[in-house]
Amino acid sequence: MNQDELKQAVGQAAVDYIKPHLDDDSIVGVGTGSTANCFIDALANIKHLFDGAVASSEASAERLKSHGIPVFDLNGVSGMDFYIDGADEINERLEMIKGGGAALTREKIVAAVAKKFVCVADESKLVPMLGTFPLPVEVIPMARSHVARELVKLGGDPVWREGVVTDNGGEILDVHNLRIASPMELESSINQITGAITNGLFAQRGADVLLLGTQEGVKTLKA
DSSP: OOHHHHHHHHHHHHHHHHGGGOOTTOEEEEOOSHHHHHHHHHHGGGGGGSSEEEESSHHHHHHHHHTTOOBOOGGGOSOOSEEEEOOSEEOTTOOEEOOTTSOHHHHHHHHHHOSEEEEEEEGGGBOSSBTSSOEEEEEOGGGHHHHHHHHHHTTOEEEEOTTOOOTTSOEEEEEESOOBSOHHHHHHHHHTSTTEEEESEEOTTOOSEEEEEETTEEEEEEO
């Protein structure tokens, strides 16, 4: 299977994973990106089994609506059993780097609300150590240079993702040349920088389950 077929396979596997647990009151949290899109497309086939979804980006919200799936504001939702999203990198402890699609802050918020985070990814995303993929950091625009200088002190090489404005009005710094041996510690350190909104390390709230698309089929890994 090629990469697109692997993404489609894990998108369907995620639907199969959550389907037995859905009812008329269920709200499904949905992430952002190409693999999440495959999940949305598969989810449309069972939209009669749950109440609606919460999206981590405007793009995902529009895709859900195009399938006739109701989209709710997170503030109007009392709980959420599942959040399904992809990863740019994930390690065996199910700690991740996310944010390649610039939706990291909303993704982190929705993940925090969900009882279970199901990550869907193809086998190329599973790595022994995080950091080959540049770590996204969302910043308040006026603080971009200050945050960049502080990231240099942490050993990174931040590059402004020019022309990109997040759904929150923030800007993105992509931090290159990090070898992230302690994801939880680095996640906390970056979030303490004044002007940083959040960063793309999902370690303090990592995935609970990884559905990994491989040439041998979809494998299930648990934290």
